[in-house]
Amino acid sequence: MNPNAFATLPLTATFLANLDSLGYREMTDIQTKSLPHVLDGRDLIAQAKTGSGKTAAFGIGILHKLNPAWFAVQGLVLCPTRELADQVANELRRLARGEGNIKVLTLTGGAPMRPQIASLEHGAHIVVGTPGRIRDHLGRGSIDLSKVQTLVLDEADRMTDMGFYDEIAGIVSACPSRRQTLLFSATYPDDIRRATELFLRNPVEVVVEAQH
Ligand code: ADP
Numbered sequence: 001m002n003p004n005a006f007a008t009l010p011l012t013a014t015f016l017a018n019l020d021s022l023g024y025r026e027m028t029d030i031q032t033k034s035l036p037h038v039l040d041g042r043d044l045i046a047q048a049k050t051g052s053g054k055t056a057a058f059g060i061g062i063l064h065k066l067n068p069a070w071f072a073v074q075g076l077v078l079c080p081t082r083e084l085a086d087q088v089a090n091e092l093r094r095l096a097r098g099e100g101n102i103k104v105l106t107l108t109g110g111a112p113m114r115p116q117i118a119s120l121e122h123g124a125h126i127v128v129g130t131p132g133r134i135r136d137h138l139g140r141g142s143i144d145l146s147k148v149q150t151l152v153l154d155e156a157d158r159m160t161d162m163g164f165y166d167e168i169a170g171i172v173s174a175c176p177s178r179r180q181t182l183l184f185s186a187t188y189p190d191d192i193r194r195a196t197e198l199f200l201r202n203p204v205e206v207v208v209e210a211q212h
């Protein structure tokens with residue numbers, strides 16, 4: 001079989017059919033390198049340039065483990081900006097089609113708190129947001145992260161550059177210590193490595209080198 005075929009992964013026929021309907025004919029390089037470890041439950045550090053398909057590499061992992069019948073925040077994705085959070089949430093919603101009624105909520109700054117609190121009261125399976133705003137919800141007690149199974153730090157280099165480290169550390173400590181943590185980044189310099197390694201447990205590292 002084609003080693004880049006999604007069908008090499010332990011995914012259901014429904015899930016594979018949905019990927020096909022999204023036009024995902026085969027895995028990108030970072031997906032081929034990451035997804036077997038992600039679906040195996042391992043922590044992961046994945047480095048690949050923008051546009052390489054990192055969202056599906058963690059999105060498929062979150063959805064694979066998610067229980068739609070359990071109305072708790074099981075997946076949490078931290079992104080540096082509102083625009084990126086919206087993009088990730090939209091991709092997750094497309095990937096989740098056919099998996100039942102999966103609620104993906106975005107929580108980002110610049111929007112009023114109260115509607116976000118109301119949405120959290122209604123419940124969500126996956127939250128995608130910026131560190132500052134998620135930290136605000138934690139401080140108010142309006143979000144419960146104690147059921148998070150999969151924590152994703154997306155664009156970890158940019159989040160660190162933007163000074164979100166303390167917020168991220170606070171959010172991580174509100175998640176269960178028994179969880180899967182996935183870190184995605186375009187670059188992974190030593191200072192970010194030192195800052196983030198505490199968040200991960202024995203991670204697999206995968207890199208897709210930029211094409212020259
Ligand atoms: P990154 O996070 O690495 O910058 P994205 O996850 O945003 O990249 O993906 C870039 C684009 O590629 C998106 O439009 C996404 O829908 C598309 N894409 C991702 N994986 C695949 C795939 N396996 N086949 C076809 N298109 C894909």
Ligand code: MG
Nearest residue numbers: 054055154155
């Ligand atoms: Mg991305």
